[in-house]
Amino acid sequence: MKMIKAIIKPFKLDEVREALTSAGIEGLTVSEVRGFGRQKGQTEIYRGAEYQVSLLPKVEIEVAVSDAMVETVIETIQKSAHTGSIGDGKIFVLDMGQSVRIRTGETGEMAL
Amino acid sequence: MKMIKAIIKPFKLDEVREALTSAGIEGLTVSEVRGFGRQKGQTEIYRGAEYQVSLLPKVEIEVAVSDAMVETVIETIQKSAHTGSIGDGKIFVLDMGQSVRIRTGETGEMAL
Amino acid sequence: MKMIKAIIKPFKLDEVREALTSAGIEGLTVSEVRGFGRQKGQTEIYRGAEYQVSLLPKVEIEVAVSDAMVETVIETIQKSAHTGSIGDGKIFVLDMGQSVRIRTGETGEMAL
């Protein structure tokens, strides 16, 4: 099993979630994060003092998937989160050894 | 070592934290997330327009543990976070290669 | 590739980010979290009732790096986030199998 973490632009969240649902994903977890990368924030002035907006708002999606689904999910996210402009984000795939559904105690792929 | 990630219902946080402490866990990290899964949000109406509450408030707990503790921790979380109703959440176990305590520079299990 | 997760004191964020940039890191993702550990919150009184501040504000940094960079990044974070007082935080290194840049579709170390 893998834990797929995708960092995307906030306004793409709905689209990505819908695409993943269509691709058969039944669950995911989302959080608000702030990203630093090649996409640079603007230089702004506050009360006469310059500052650089360094962290931009992003959304992180975590989806635990069976190995069989990894490729599909990556592809789905890549397509639905894509705008082509800088700052679109990343997809990271982490190794996951175990998974448990708290309600039922089911484990492994049954728990996803 | 493993990184255990548990997504639970927010009001269960205190209980889970206390159970983990009793089980010997000395540290953990918590964040607010929003979950999408089998538990469906209600359909609501705002100013005459229907919408679906799609993301529900959840809390994510991250606990880094030694391999020896993995089972205990999973069990403890599963028990203390359990309500039996849909949306209780998931426990995911990720592989973790290294860990460092910033204050002392200790590494490995010493750092947990 | 590895996913490095560091939990640090919030006011150290800028310093750590700058140190990582100097060390050649081009991207990272940050989120607000709350930490429970050896550093204990104070006992406070609210409207006559005592309570324990149990979760302290922390910041979590996630950096995906090539295997070659792991040591440098750990060291950099450890140094820049260090204050020497309790609650400085942890660095965890997770195994990461794949990475994709959404904008270009690049994968692997090219995508970091």
Added chain:
Amino acid sequence: MTRKTLLTTGALSTLLVAVAAPASAAVDPETTFVFNTLLFLVMGFLVMFMAAGFAMLESGMVRRKNTAAICLKNIALYSIAGLAFYLVGYNLMYDGVNGGFLGSFSMWNPGAGEAAYAAAIEAKDQAKIAETFGKISETGYAAASDWFFQMVFVATTASIVSGTVAERIKVWPFMIFVVFLAAIIYPIQGSWQWGGGWLAELGFSDFAGSTLVHSTGGWAALTGAIILGARRGKYKDGRVIPIQANNIPMVTLGTFILWLGWFGFNGGSQLALGSASDAIAISTIFVNTNAAAAGGVVVVMALTQLLFKKIDLTMVLNGALAGLVSITAGPDSPTIWQSALIGGVGGVLVVVFVPLLDRLKIDDVVGAISVHLVAGIWGTLAVPLTNSGASFVNQAIGIVAIGGFVVVCSTIVWLALKYTIGIRVSEEAEEAGLDQSELGLDPNPPMGQVASGTA
């Protein structure tokens, strides 16, 4: 002395002067009429704005998931209480009480006098104008201005209840309770004193309503809190689990608005502005009202610092209000120092009673019982200390009679609601928050919508 005759006395003294000393400097009756009316309107709009103060205070004190619900309750209760007071309450409180126990069941209307006066002006009949004006200048103010001023008081009473029972009560049953409170319970007990009923004849003294308004609201809140039960998770294993305010600046803003409104509440209760004496009295009331609130603030600051090692701000804010409630029964007689002390004792009561109620597992979300009921009783008892016209015995009789009446009536209404349509939301609804369960607001709006921003 009734609230209405209070005015008559004030106006009369003016008239006496005017009549007895035609060459004197006294205010002419029509000017007096305008002044009195203006007092009601200006002080009335200040009291009206207290509804916003309660809304902000309460929305700051509850958890975030219940903020919208408490806002709704506050604007709705202000609306509904006003309409109920129009339909039933006002005349039940003020119409033909004559030393008795209640007025008449009828709708308020501005009365024939003003209509006749308007007709005379229309007809440009000078004699008729003078005659009809003579009639309306006996009360000395526009009827509607008085109605407005009395109406905002009943709204205050209802506001007190909403804070205590927040975060777990259903909207509609609460509104039904407000109807009974504003149409029946408040007016009947009010008629005993301000309507010129038996308490007024006895010699009870409650200038602006420590007992009639604040304790009445407090008793209704207390019975509500007991019958409704505590919020889930507030008391666990014999311990009190603090549930923190979600927005302290809002609580502060609400308190400041209430403090502002209290100048209208107490100052307007002089009921007349048509003479130098009235102007002097209202000025005294302003400074005493202010001093009592200040006393409450300072005492609670010192006390919480001593007891808890840190200042407890929400208690300090409660202390300001407790000071205001304490002085409300007699803001015209003490000196500034006495007022500050009276208010300060109100502050002490907050520090004592907020934890005490928690120990009794009476869950009062905003501290309204300590602030309005307990300090209201204290303030009423304190009147004889500076006002020789009042007696402890009469004060006690008034407190007990009104307390008993309000507790019995409220209990009946709360229980009737509880065992018919129910008053408490389900466990899941409480968990999810009333904003979602009662108002259908997504507690969690789409991230793209709120992810960022400067507020």
Added chain:
Amino acid sequence: MTRKTLLTTGALSTLLVAVAAPASAAVDPETTFVFNTLLFLVMGFLVMFMAAGFAMLESGMVRRKNTAAICLKNIALYSIAGLAFYLVGYNLMYDGVNGGFLGSFSMWNPGAGEAAYAAAIEAKDQAKIAETFGKISETGYAAASDWFFQMVFVATTASIVSGTVAERIKVWPFMIFVVFLAAIIYPIQGSWQWGGGWLAELGFSDFAGSTLVHSTGGWAALTGAIILGARRGKYKDGRVIPIQANNIPMVTLGTFILWLGWFGFNGGSQLALGSASDAIAISTIFVNTNAAAAGGVVVVMALTQLLFKKIDLTMVLNGALAGLVSITAGPDSPTIWQSALIGGVGGVLVVVFVPLLDRLKIDDVVGAISVHLVAGIWGTLAVPLTNSGASFVNQAIGIVAIGGFVVVCSTIVWLALKYTIGIRVSEEAEEAGLDQSELGLDPNPPMGQVASGTA
């Protein structure tokens, strides 16, 4: 009947009494002068504070990323509208209209009368004082107090627009629109009625501005919303995507402030306080204004509960305002019950028109078109129901004439702006939020700075 002559009539009746019956109780002319002026100032500061109400309401309704931008727009429009009204608007509205279509293009000044009076007092010349005072007591109030009261009305008109076009309009083009609105559009249509122009002569009736202020703002908002287009993402695949308020307590606070301000808005529009009749009229206006808002609240609560199974709070708040707008055209003639009904119908209109506009893809962020335009039309049409001096035909003529004029003028200004400097921010700016794109505020301040806190 013009807004100005309204006053004269009021003051005159007093003067008549005073003159005809020297022994009578009537208010003396200088006292009348002070009362009238005081009315303008007190009611004026209440209306001025409505600017804060609009700002809070709108900042609560938009998404977090646009809160600062809407705050800026509100304080800026109040400032700019006032200056524009000084430079051009006031005299265009009130100076020498004489049954016509506009006044004069000139700057407001307090007039020679007061200067002469001041000079006479300076010179201690009793005869001159009496003579010059006689002149200024013909209008019966300090010129500046009237200017102040009229100025806050134009600011209200401009505030209405800002809410509708929020979250996507550029700051500066919006400000230019405000200049035209306050300097030209509002004053010209206003001159037709309150300036004593052709509509006043016709017999149109709009006591405090359901049409002149609220519908005018509403028409300007409607044309703006259409020309500007909807917010990105509001309408998708034929569906309406709700964009939730970011801060409901702020919306509630704003609504309460507006409600408070409305006592000034309608009460002050009596334009005189120097007699018992005026005092009675203003009192009636206060209670009717309050009842209409309460009616709006209650009706929308019931209706949204029935239609949507849950109460919709932002619509309830809109309902309060719609009630207020509805009563504004004639707050002096109905009874309380009639007022509550008139306001209640305003509430119904909100529940009908908010979704209707969405179906038409007219994106009104705060519901201002339903509240101010639609309820304003209703309120104007409702006047003849309780005021025999008004006729449906004349009311309809006024509504159509003013509506047509404002729509045409607004369209011209909006289109001119659109095709020159542009009125809409870029897609990226809208996505990032106007706080960042227009004001340079980091939507995302350094975490160490805001990570924790109690607010």
Added chain:
Amino acid sequence: MTRKTLLTTGALSTLLVAVAAPASAAVDPETTFVFNTLLFLVMGFLVMFMAAGFAMLESGMVRRKNTAAICLKNIALYSIAGLAFYLVGYNLMYDGVNGGFLGSFSMWNPGAGEAAYAAAIEAKDQAKIAETFGKISETGYAAASDWFFQMVFVATTASIVSGTVAERIKVWPFMIFVVFLAAIIYPIQGSWQWGGGWLAELGFSDFAGSTLVHSTGGWAALTGAIILGARRGKYKDGRVIPIQANNIPMVTLGTFILWLGWFGFNGGSQLALGSASDAIAISTIFVNTNAAAAGGVVVVMALTQLLFKKIDLTMVLNGALAGLVSITAGPDSPTIWQSALIGGVGGVLVVVFVPLLDRLKIDDVVGAISVHLVAGIWGTLAVPLTNSGASFVNQAIGIVAIGGFVVVCSTIVWLALKYTIGIRVSEEAEEAGLDQSELGLDPNPPMGQVASGTA
């Protein structure tokens, strides 16, 4: 000219008219008395509400972790300043100054005149009533109403300080400073002018307190900021690190409340409403006050757009206040246009001085030094531009004398506090936030409690 004699002049002119022309329209003395008192009360409650304005403005400007602490400071300072002014300040400022340097050390009391009048009324002794009323009508207002109005001014002075030193000062030492400020520093300098001391005799002119209130607060803030030092992390490696406001709508609300309150601040400083002249003067003051604020807003909008390419909202809000401070020294003499210009220059000063102070590493959290001190100096110097009764030399003397006095006294108090109990919180406390360190509020309440919600 003292603040008190100002009134006497106003009232006298009325009396003169009344006496000299018995058949005239003049306001009778008792009506005058009521009007004057009413002015103090109404304008006084507006100024009182400015305390809420400061609280909201400041709680919006600080970081989230310090919001509750600043709320506490604001409500506490209002309370404490009022009590200190009662115990010591008022009489030190107004009692027997006679061209000198301070009044008497004694507690305020309403005086024997009103007591005698009350006794006469009680006794129904017409002659005594007339005689005693004659006495109190010499001042022409209820003593307590004047006390109230003067008291809210001292509270304003103290509020100015709290904003500058926010986010790092300890609560109790700050409160001790407030005691000295309200009881000693403010009253002594105030006595020089408004108490009829040497500056008044010299011919210094400060109508409502650009220097006496605003600069005084500003000087105290400046010395405090220097002695206290900057917030940790504000200046790093020679750069200024912006620390953003946490809640812009609150800052806006606070600004609007202050703007509203300023009508009371300047309007009430006419000190009399008992004649047409007074009513005219107050009306002029209202429109000028409004225009100055508007001027400040518009100028800062334009200037920040030009200099920074984007409008800086917090500076615009500062600009409104700087405009208000600028006009405060002489709101009665300019025309609207002149007022807007005077206010506009105040706005320019904000744009210049906010960054300048930062370059000097003087850390002023809310911009109070630029707004109140700098614009206060400007406003005082600007008086002779439109008021021929004032001279630049005298204005400069007043500014320097008061500035010197306040700086010296403040420095002594701040340093005494610093080297005894300390004035600054520890580094850890500053890091954690004052809400936690001073008030014990969990900056981080249990997640289940706040995780969700609509606020």
